[in-house]
Amino acid sequence: MALSRKKATTQLTGRIVFPGNPSYNAARMEYNRRFSKFPRVIVFCRRTQDVINAIKWARERGIPLRARSGRHSYEAFSAINGGIIIDASEMNKVTVDRKKMVAHIQTGNPLERVYRKLWNKRVALPAGTAPDVGVAGLTLGGGIGLLSRKYGLTCDNLEQVEMVVASGRCGAKAIIANKNQHSDLLWASRGGGGGNFGIATSYKFRVQPISTVSIYSITWKWSDLDKVFPTWQHFAPSVTNRLTSTIEVSSKKVGKIESTGQLLGSAEELRQLIRPLLQVGTPVKVMVRTVSFIEATKFFAASDLNLEPKFKITGAYGYQPLPRDGVRIIRDFLAKAPNQHATVWCQSLGGAGSTVSRIAPTGTAYPHRNAETIYELSARWRNDNEQPRNVQWVKRFRRALRPFVIGDYVNFPDLQIKNWPKAYYGANFARLKQVKRKYDPHNVFHFAQSIPVGNKLKKK
Ligand SMILES: Cc1cc2nc3c(=O)[nH]c(=O)nc-3n(C[C@H](O)[C@H](O)[C@H](O)COP(=O)(O)OP(=O)(O)OC[C@H]3O[C@@H](n4cnc5c(N)ncnc54)[C@H](O)[C@@H]3O)c2cc1C
Known part of the structure; x- marks a missing residue:
């Protein structure tokens, strides 16, 4: 659907890196050096409002965007040529409520920092092994590791997510998904894969005592x-x-x-x-x-x-x-x-x-x-x-x-898999498309293997 664009009035906020900036090269690189993409701008967000502004900025100008946190996507789905990368890695607060056994973890945290902050309170979240993998992408795709069989996947311990989603013609807003509100988005955030519905800014997890x-x-x-x-x-x-x-x-x-x-x-x-x-x-x-x-x-x-x-x-x-x-x-x-x-x-x-x-x-x-x-x-x-x-x-x-063998893990994405919806999502693909239509009807969040709004899959 062609949308007439709103006047471009929103300004980017946060730490903004354009080409030509001395830190541009380091700021654009993915963990997998097979890829080398050149975004138009990278915004390191420090507050949820920076994420909202970045999405609005992109939508008002018709510029494609990517969500990025730990940069560990195997196929560089968090990078883009000519678009804006909205990076959450500088939003990295962690707070633990030992009485309620929950932790609030902003999505910019790498796993090493999550483990360390939780360890200070002698609690743990089942998660992956690599220290610099982002909790953001890991959780949205599942999250497997050395506590999985006892405590489940990382996403099984996710109780709530704050996510900035697209709204209206050119807008964006932060919403909270938990079992009482937007429970369909919480369901989709527990294994539906990163970058599909919006940009997650904060998670609330159940945690476990550990020594x-x-x-x-x-x-x-x-x-x-x-x-x-x-x-x-x-x-x-x-x-x-x-x-x-x-x-x-x-x-x-x-x-x-x-x-x-x-x-x-x-x-x-x-x-x-x-x-x-x-x-x-x-x-x-x-x-x-x-x-x-x-x-x-x-x-x-x-x-x-x-x-x-x-x-x-x-x-x-x-x-x-x-x-x-x-x-x-x-x-x-x-x-x-x-x-x-x-x-x-x-x-x-x-x-x-x-x-x-x-x-x-x-x-x-x-x-x-x-x-x-x-x-x-x-x-x-x-x-x-x-x-x-x-x-x-x-x-x-x-x-x-x-x-x-069967299928593939959405966090181990492979562009060579033709029927990736079946491989990653099996019977859940139909419901994921419904959630997509509800929260991102204009397909603002899209990449080579993103969940489509309609029935057509994106051409590579
Ligand atoms: C060395 C290495 C070790 C690994 N070990 C494990 C492991 O032990 N267990 C395991 O389960 N997986 C593991 N993985 C896979 C890992 O879970 C995925 O690569 C995961 O997607 C990485 O998330 P990220 O935030 O680091 O990456 P990114 O590249 O930043 O993001 C990955 C995807 O999520 C999207 N995304 C990023 N941030 C957000 C956000 N804030 N909101 C919404 N979408 C977002 C991106 O657009 C992209 O599609 C490993 C990967 C590597 C490279």
């Missing part, structure tokens, strides 16, 4: 893959929900398999629980210890540092363990990886009383409640000339595994 946890790491040689991977796949969803674990298989060239995990319990109990893993293949290194929860977050964060700067990643869910043919595909692809920085990573999510699977697939917008595990297939590189073969490898790998 010490026990963690483990076991490494094996690559040649143990055929024994270790199936054992982990049967073990991880069947063990107590107080233990969430991962397995990562490197390229054959690096030659390593590592499983890690976190138990809400003692090191002794953890040693007992992981016996099936200790007894398979020939572990070359084993670590089991009890640490403070904040130390555990640092342990899991460490593996996400110092990686190659450009990457292509795709995700998928395991609703059941891979058969032998599936494990063979993993072995074959990692044996012929385009470079050594290619991996398959897997985390347990469901099974044995897991809180993730206790919620119905339609209970929140996040649909993959019955998956036992989640996979990430990744290739990383440094130089542009390596890109085509790495991207192709991920594409072929995904295709080869398709008979054995």
Whole structure:
């Protein structure tokens, strides 16, 4: 629908960075250096009113916009050429009400700061591992991590969101979504994905008491893959929900398999629980210890540092363990990886009383409640000339595994997935479109894989 535009009267507020400003280059870059986009302006908002002004400014001038917080979108959905980036990263207050066991967390916070601020009050929010991932995007897409099986996804603990949505012909307004008002928007904010309905400025989460946890790491040689991977796949969803674990298989060239995990319990109990893993293949290194929860977050964060700067990643869910043919595909692809920085990573999510699977697939917008595990297939590189073969490898790998896995996690977006609405949202897509029509009828918030207002999907 063509809208006649209102006179452009709104001014940008907050910290405004235009091209030519010395900080422009740093301000425009995404975490994934595969992308290099050049926005017309970037606004670092400090108050909700700055977000409202930025959306109005963009709408009055017909300038496309993107919401951005932690910049970790795999496909750079928070960046744009020629448009305005509305960045929440300087809105980073955290307050904890220990009596009510809730935390108010502004959306500009990276996970490391969330964990640290909550730890000061000895509480925790189940969230992801990488320290600089934004709580903003993580929550809106789901939020998986080492407390998932016991306490659910990050979005399962979201009680309220403040969001600036488009209003009227060229306006914007802040609204509160919780179980009593705009409950459909709260439902959509729990797994519907970032950037679709408006710009979230603040979250209210339920939090959990925390003190010490026990963690483990076991490494094996690559040649143990055929024994270790199936054992982990049967073990991880069947063990107590107080233990969430991962397995990562490197390229054959690096030659390593590592499983890690976190138990809400003692090191002794953890040693007992992981016996099936200790007894398979020939572990070359084993670590089991009890640490403070904040130390555990640092342990899991460490593996996400110092990686190659450009990457292509795709995700998928395991609703059941891979058969032998599936494990063979993993072995074959990692044996012929385009470079050594290619991996398959897997985390347990469901099974044995897991809180993730206790919620119905339609209970929140996040649909993959019955998956036992989640996979990430990744290739990383440094130089542009390596890109085509790495991207192709991920594409072929995904295709080869398709008979054995289902869908993808909206927070591991992949532009190569044609039927992404089904992959990310399953049966929830129809309801997400209704919410979209209600809160963003003019499709102000759109990008290559955004939820459409009508039935047509956006062309890439
Ligand atoms: C190294 C690395 C480690 C990761 N580890 C985990 C993990 O352990 N667990 C897990 O679940 N996921 C993980 N992820 C995936 C992560 O959850 C997603 O990349 C997530 O979208 C990042 O959010 P962000 O705010 O950092 O990113 P951004 O790129 O800023 O935003 C991501 C999306 O959300 C939108 N958005 C951003 N801010 C807002 C806002 N305030 N309001 C509305 N929409 C907004 C953007 O427009 C974009 O579409 C990881 C990613 C990386 C790169």
